Amino acid sequence: MGQRHVRKMLRKMAGGQPVEVEQVATLRSLALMAAVAEQFGYAYADTRQRHRNGPQMFFVPDPHPQARERAERNRVRYPDAATGGALPPVPADVLELFKARISYDLEGWHTDKQRTMLLYLVLTVLCVILGVRLGLGGTSPTVAATVAAVAWAALMAVTLFLVSVRRRKRARFAAILEAAGFTQTTEQSGRERYLPLTYQ
Secondary structure, rough: OOOHHHHHHHHOOOOOOOOEOOOOHHHHHHHHHHHHHHHOEEEEEEEEEEOOOOOEEEEOOOOOHHHHHHHHHHHHHOOHHHHOOOOOOOHHHHHHHHHHHHHHHHHOOOHHHHHHHHHHHHHHHHHHHHHHHHHHOOOOOHHHHHHHHHHHHHHHHHHHHHHHHHHHHHHHHHHHHHHOOOOOEOOOOOEEEEOOOOOO
């Protein structure tokens, strides 16, 4: 499945223009696409989360001489990569690095505070609806309110746990990227990213 997306991406890159891909289901497939794109003269630019169609990933032509030379070599070695032939091998450490970059970019579109407030709002509304339905179903108002309150407290505890898990994941991704020489930067929107020193 991942290779099919890679070949489709390579066909788009034949024109030498910026490329975007979407409807890719797994993180491994996204990382594989980014790693192979790098072998054919493109640089990974960003990944955005589209709720209906999944992640949307962006690539741009890499203007650096080393990237141009690498792309030329690989076009000679793998002339049929876009149409079913062999693809360049991707080392495991390169794949893991792209997984960290893509994951960090995807997680960065909303801050912990924004995610938590949204979850609080949604869960509060759901618990109110639960209490109202129990009350309309014949349950005493006191019991209905108690059940709704207990459900709300339990869901809030789960939400806080999930936020802490997300923070630990981001810290792990950040450590991987910093060890690889990436630099943290903050966009005008306040979103944090890790970019290579050669990023333009």
